[in-house]
Amino acid sequence: MDLNTDAIAISDLHKYYGRFHALQGINLTIRKGEKVVVCGPSGSGKSTLIRCINQLEEHDAGDIRVFGTLLDDNVGSIDEIRREVGMVFQHFNLFPHMTVLENCTLAPTLVRKISRAEAEKTAMRFLEKVRIPDQAHKFPGQLSGGQQQRVAIARALCMQPHILLFDEPTSALDPEMIAEVLDVMVSLATEGMTMVCVTHEMGFARKVADRVIFMDKGEIVEEAPPEEFFSAPKNERSKLFLAQVLGH
Amino acid sequence: MTLATDFRPRHSRLYRLRRAYFASPLTGLVTLLSVAILAWLAWIVLDWTVLQATFDADANQAICAERAGACWSVIANRWRIILFGLYPLDEQWRAGVACAVVALVIVLSCLPLMWRFSRLALVWVLGTAVFYTLMRGGIFGLVPVNEQQWGGLPLTLFIFVATGILGMPLAIGLALMRRSELPVIARVSGWIIDTIRSLPLLAILFTCAIVLPFMLPGFLIGEKLYRVIFGAALFFAAYQAEIIRGGFQGIPRGQEEAAKALGLGYWQRMGKVVLPQAFRLALPATINQFVIAFMETSLVVVVGFMELLAASNTAFRTGEWRFAYIEVYVFISAIYFAFVFGLSRYGAWLEARMSAGQRKD
Numbered sequence: 001m002d003l004n005t006d007a008i009a010i011s012d013l014h015k016y017y018g019r020f021h022a023l024q025g026i027n028l029t030i031r032k033g034e035k036v037v038v039c040g041p042s043g044s045g046k047s048t049l050i051r052c053i054n055q056l057e058e059h060d061a062g063d064i065r066v067f068g069t070l071l072d073d074n075v076g077s078i079d080e081i082r083r084e085v086g087m088v089f090q091h092f093n094l095f096p097h098m099t100v101l102e103n104c105t106l107a108p109t110l111v112r113k114i115s116r117a118e119a120e121k122t123a124m125r126f127l128e129k130v131r132i133p134d135q136a137h138k139f140p141g142q143l144s145g146g147q148q149q150r151v152a153i154a155r156a157l158c159m160q161p162h163i164l165l166f167d168e169p170t171s172a173l174d175p176e177m178i179a180e181v182l183d184v185m186v187s188l189a190t191e192g193m194t195m196v197c198v199t200h201e202m203g204f205a206r207k208v209a210d211r212v213i214f215m216d217k218g219e220i221v222e223e224a225p226p227e228e229f230f231s232a233p234k235n236e237r238s239k240l241f242l243a244q245v246l247g248h
Numbered sequence: 249m250t251l252a253t254d255f256r257p258r259h260s261r262l263y264r265l266r267r268a269y270f271a272s273p274l275t276g277l278v279t280l281l282s283v284a285i286l287a288w289l290a291w292i293v294l295d296w297t298v299l300q301a302t303f304d305a306d307a308n309q310a311i312c313a314e315r316a317g318a319c320w321s322v323i324a325n326r327w328r329i330i331l332f333g334l335y336p337l338d339e340q341w342r343a344g345v346a347c348a349v350v351a352l353v354i355v356l357s358c359l360p361l362m363w364r365f366s367r368l369a370l371v372w373v374l375g376t377a378v379f380y381t382l383m384r385g386g387i388f389g390l391v392p393v394n395e396q397q398w399g400g401l402p403l404t405l406f407i408f409v410a411t412g413i414l415g416m417p418l419a420i421g422l423a424l425m426r427r428s429e430l431p432v433i434a435r436v437s438g439w440i441i442d443t444i445r446s447l448p449l450l451a452i453l454f455t456c457a458i459v460l461p462f463m464l465p466g467f468l469i470g471e472k473l474y475r476v477i478f479g480a481a482l483f484f485a486a487y488q489a490e491i492i493r494g495g496f497q498g499i500p501r502g503q504e505e506a507a508k509a510l511g512l513g514y515w516q517r518m519g520k521v522v523l524p525q526a527f528r529l530a531l532p533a534t535i536n537q538f539v540i541a542f543m544e545t546s547l548v549v550v551v552g553f554m555e556l557l558a559a560s561n562t563a564f565r566t567g568e569w570r571f572a573y574i575e576v577y578v579f580i581s582a583i584y585f586a587f588v589f590g591l592s593r594y595g596a597w598l599e600a601r602m603s604a605g606q607r608k609d
Contacts, residue, residue: 056505082511093506097524097602106520107510152506159510 001080002068007032007163007194008053013062015048015218022048023059024218032162035195037205037226040215041241046198049215050165053196054085067162083111086156090168092148094140100127100151101136104158112159119158126154130184146177150184157188164188166197200245206230214238297578309571322572323579326563330580333399333554333562339391343402346382349375350405358594360601372413379406395473399554401583407545407555410477412538415484422489423526424518427496437489444486449547452479457551476548484541491533495526528602535595539588556580 008030015023022045030036038046051057052064055071055078064071066081094103104123108114114122127133130150132143140148149169156164166185170178182204189195189208199205205212205226212229214222214237222235230246233239259267270276300317305324312319323330332343353375356362362371383402386392398406425437444452456479461469469475499522507517527534549558560580564573 054509056508079511079513082509085509087506087509089502089506089509091500091502093500093502095503095506095521095525097528107512110516110520111511111513155510 001066001084003032003162005032005068006030006065007034007067008196009063009065010049010053011063013049013052013059013064015045015052015057015059022218023052026062026218026220028213028220030194030196033192033194034210035189035208036197036211036213037209038196038198038213038215039200039202039205039241039245040221044215045218046215047167050087050167050196050198053163053165054082054087056087083159084161085163085165086159086161087165087167088149088152088156088169090172092140092145092152092172094148094152094155096140099137099139100132100143103140103151104155107155108158122160123154123158126157127151129157129187130154131180144177145173146180149173149177149181153181153184153188163194163196166195166199168198168200170199170201202230202245214241216241308568312572318575318578319572320575322564322569322575326569326576329400329563330556330560330576331400333403333559334397335399335402336391336393336397339385339393342382342385342390342393343398343400346379347402347405349378349382350402350409353379353409354405376410376413395471396552398473400559401556403548403553404545404556407473407477407480407548407553408542411480411484411541411545414477414481415488415541418481418485419488419492420523422485423492423496426489426493441486441489444482445490449480449483449544450550452483453547453551455479472551473553476551476553480541480544480548484537488534488537491530491537492523492526494533495528495530496522498529499525531595531599531602535591535598539591542588542591543584556583 006029008028010026010028013023013026013028014021024045026045026049028049038049040046048057052059053066059071066085069077069080071077071081094100095106098106101120101123104127105116105119108119108122109116124133124136127136130153132147132150132154135143135147135151140151143151153164153169169185170181173181178201182201185195185197185204186208195208197204197209209226211223212226213220214229214233214235216237222229222233222238224234229238230242233242269279296317298317300315302312302315302317302319302321304311305321307319307321309319312321328337328340331347332340335343353371356371357368362368379402381387381390383398383406384393384395422437422441425433426441428434428437453476456475457472460475503521503525504517507521512520545555546557548555554562557580560576564570564576569576
């Protein structure tokens with residue numbers, strides 16, 4: 001693992017679900033500290049793409065390198081990359097049988113072998129960062145959706161990852177809770193975290209993204225800085241998508 | 249988020265009772281009739297067990313016959329056989345202490361405080377060692393008592409606890425194998441479970457007690473009691489594995505994905521994320537399975553063990569007490585009831601404890 005190279009380098013990535021060709025030769029390089037927003041219609045493969053990066057989905061062909069480490073069948077390389085790549089899910093996926101604090105300290109104590117006291121200190125720091133330190137001893141089921149998602153972000157941060165992947169982090173939230181989660185994501189972005197976000201929040205993309213990637217039918221159709229992408233999309237499919245997302 | 253509001257019922261308790269039980273003339277009639285039947289039954293039971301019963305330990309059939317109620321003299325005279333079977337009379341204090349040890353192991357295992365692998369293992373190994381030393385003897389100046397002479401309550405409890413302690417890890421292993429990503433392992437586990445489940449417990453016990461010695465090399469045969477416990481544990485494991493699998497199916501896929509994304513390894517994911525949630529979901533069925541396992545200990549009588557029920561049968565098989573079988577059965581029913589009812593209440597308490605502070609989303 002070499003922190004001086006590109007954060008993520010994907011070349012000619014293919015993924016099949018049975019006979020369905022979900023990713024059809026993706027090439028993508030993400031620099032360290034870069035914020036990339038991935039958008040596209042549902043079924044376009046954007047979730048599959050980021051889930052390949054931490055191997056929640058196994059790819060069928062092509063190379064994925066994270067900070068230079070090649071993801072192959074070697075279990076060690078998968079473990080190594082998962083330690084450095086955090087993920088935030090659409091449905092939060094907090095562990096319901098553990099308190100907020102236990103959710104945050106589980107992986108650091110088990111995987112990083114940090115002492116409980118130190119893990120709790122780190123956890124409280126990140127819970128403060130997402131502005132819910134007072135909920136530390138509650139169970140996830142007692143929190144609102146927005147609060148749960150902020151805990152999920154804190155939980156990912158507690159592993160002190162170099163890259164954060166967001167898989168539609170606001171899609172399962174009630175409208176009034178989206179802002180509190182996006183605020184946290186924006187503040188992370190300004191602190192230099194490398195972020196890959198699958199999202200339809202175009203306002204967020206405009207504000208923080210260095211690059212917007214538009215996918216359709218398993219391919220990257222267009223990639224451009226947000227101003228360019230939103231004001232002058234080149235591809236017909238991007239135009240259609242933007243009209244649908246922004247057009248009401 | 250739920251807000252704690254000051255909840256005050258809109259209607260008085262009396263009103264709610266009346267609405268529930270006397271809503272119409274017909275429901276009122278049914279209510280009165282049910283109450284009358286229950287009161288009548290309760291009176292019969294009270295009359296037989298207490299009011300008209302004979303409690304004199306020295307009474308015999310003739311004296312008991314003068315009163316219409318139960319003849320508890322049989323328990324006073326035969327309780328040792330009922331509780332300890334053929335265990336040598338002079339050594340029965342050992343069996344009594346052994347019972348207390350098993351009961352203690354059960355109680356300790358039920359305390360959430362003890363739910364660490366190391367603590368449970370310590371309690372179980374220590375408990376088994378003390379139980380075995382007391383029952384089997386042969387050291388510390390204790391007269392040796394062969395397993396064939398064990399009987400009554402200690403035997404029932406030992407078979408039950410050993411079945412659970414061996415069966416539960418086996419069940420977890422089978423359940424984990426069954427959801428393995430490797431088809432061979434998943435299928436092998438499925439075959440094992442389905443095969444055992446398609447055999448009656450009696451057949452398994454017979455096989456372990458009688459057929460197995462012909463098939464195994466001498467050093468593997470061991471004492472019949474342990475072969476029978478092994479059979480019972482296998483049977484328990486096959487059913488419990490399916491119960492745990494049901495628990496797995498109730499866990500959203502995202503739980504394991506989140507654990508993977510955090511870098512947790514397989515055993516960490518299973519131990520900290522998947523199994524604790526599976527057991528919560530499977531708790532009612534698991535308690536049920538334990539209750540069944542407790543009841544099924546009485547089946548070992550067919551391979552020649554004198555557990556509680558069989559010991560009780562011999563207790564009234566003497567000319568003197570042949571008439572008093574109902575009293576004996578009532579007595580051991582009370583023992584079974586105490587254990588199973590305790591287990592059920594414990595299950596209900598666990599469920600309440602687990603759902604406290606946690607809301608399903």
